Amino acid sequence: MGKPRMIVVGLDCAAPTLVFDRYRDSMPNLGSLIEGGTWGPLRSSEPPITVPAWTCMVSGRDPGELGLYGFRNRIAGKTGLRIANAQDVRVKRVWDWLGDHGFRVASLFVPLTSPPSPVRGDMISGFLLQSGDAPWCFPRSLAPEIEERFGPYIPDVENFRADDLERIDEEIRTMTRQHFDIAEHIWLEKKPDFMMMVEIGLDRFHHAFWRHIDPHHPKHEPGNRWFDSGREYYALLDAEIGRLRELADGDTTFLVVSDHGARAMRGGFCINDWLIRRGYLVLKDPPGTVSPLDHDRVDWSQTIAWAEGGYYARIFLNVAGREPHGLVPTHEATALTNRLRRELGALQDDDGCAISTMVRDPKEHYREVRGFPPDLMVYFDDLALRAIGSVGHGRSIIPENDTGPDTCNHDWNGIFVVSGGRVPARGRVEGAEIYDVTPTTLSVFGVERPPGILGRDWTA
Ligand SMILES: [Zn+2]
Incomplete structure (x- = not known):
């Protein structure tokens, strides 16, 4: 066997039911990887x-160890959140270890790589680009090389939670084609040993189009004009995967992977309204209309807890000494956390029906908690419901997202399909986890497993 090489294609939000079942017959290239490889659902991180x-x-570390609890995270001294960037990542990633061992790498469009970092090869930052004149690639000389051939770099589709679906559909396809064009160029011109790209377009597609492509979504309209767009877009992704696959020789390990799955979202649980009703959160004046939770309108002198919404709820206690206007004495925090846990375990909807919740204490769940962890993390109805952070809804559950039209929530299982090189073909397997990617990749290159990382090595 020659020198190891590997291509990783990340499909953000690819769902097992769509890839392995519904659209499988429109994905012949992925099908051939599946037939000759090891594949199955891939359990995501929490969250x-x-x-x-x-x-x-790409690090083998859990969110607590990374101190990353979502897109936005808290910083000391403020109750608000700040969008994460690559400087918040304080651990090595798989391309760093491979570079240390003399392999040439390419990291393309991977989330949380802006600003780009020096690597032994090339890096193009993923979405959430730093604004202004900040570089979006390493080395900087790559920028004119790419833009001369492929036009201005498209990191993401703007405003994808919107109603102008024609625009969104077209922009997603244009972006996806550009990303694969760039990946092909990098593979041929830079000859990396390891190349990883992430296509964010699929995530944007799901959020924009889910109810139109999922016959089981409560708002699905049979015969709608977008119904076939899911099959078409998955087929486009498959054709692009096939293009990269053809460039790789038989010794190249090929991995297709997603960071999480997707599922129908039936609405959201209004967590801050609930905290207000229970007396944990006190506003200076009651909200007249639906509005985001304005921290300047919170009466911090009476507030015990508040929440951030999103795919799940992050609940923060207003702890004295930790928060700017802290109220809860440190020694009472544990008892309060336990009380909230009990009450969140017995939630009801507006008709008095139980809502299932999963409540996590990050300190118990992660191996370590860095950064600013929430005091509790709450998932509603196994992710069929989002957490609604805005206030003034007057009810527990609303049928839509509060940050723009969206009928898709993330799901626990993404996908992985690995074929070729040193990974034995095992067919369908259960129990693979997102953490398995780093040890498996390092093993493909014969690099010793770094101490302390999570995950199973699928070459073994
Ligand atoms: Zn994602």
């Missing part, structure tokens, strides 16, 4: 969110 999930995947 199953793009940031931190990709970073967990």
Whole structure:
């Protein structure tokens, strides 16, 4: 066997039911990888969110160790959140270890790589680019080389939670084609030993189009004009995967992977309204209309807890000494956390029906908690419901997202399909986790497993 090489294609948000079942017959290239490889569902990180999930995947560290609890994270001294960037990643990622061992790498469009870092090869930052004149690639000379051939770099589709679906559909396809064009160019011109690209377009597609392509979504309209767009877009991704596959020789390990899955979202649980009703959160004046939780309108002198919404709820206690206007004495925090846990375990909807919840204490769940962890993390109805952070809804559950039209939530299981090189073909396997990617990749290159990382080596 020659020198090891590997291509990783990340499909952000690819769902097992769609890839392995519904659209399988429109994905012949992935089908041939499946037939000759090892594949199955891939359990995401908790939370199953793009940031931190990709970073967990490429570092073998859990979100607590990374201090990344979502797209936005708290910083000391403020109650608000700040969008994460690559400087928040303080651990090595798989391309760093491979570079240390003399392999040439390419990291393309991977989330949380802006600003780009020096690597032994090339890096093009993923979405959430730093604004202004900040570089979006390493080395900088790569920028004119790419833009001369492929036009201005498209890191993401703007405003994908919107109603102008024609625009979104077209922009997603254009972006996806550009990304694979760039990947092909890098593979041929830079000859990396390891190349990883992430296509964010699929995540944007799911959020924009889910109810139109999922016959089981409560808002699905049979015969709608977008119904076939799911099959078409998955087929486009498959054709692009096939293009890269043809460039790789038989010794190249090929891995297709996603950071989390996707599922129908039936609405959201209004967590801050609930905290207000229970007396934990006190506003200076009651919200007249639906509005985001304005921290300047919170009466911190009476507030015990508040929450951040999103795919899940992050609940923060207003702890004295930790928070700017802290109220809860440190020694009472544990008892309060336990009380909230009990009450969140017995939630009801507006008709008095139980809502299932999964409540996590990050200190118990992660191996370590860095950064600013929430005091509790709450998942509603196994992710069929989002957490609604805005206030003034007047009810527990609303039928839509509060940050723009969206009928898709993330799901626990993404996908993985690995074929070729040193990974034995095992067929369908259960129990693979997002953390397995780093040890498996390092093993493909014969690099010793770094101490302390999570995950199973699928070459073994
Ligand atoms: Zn994602």
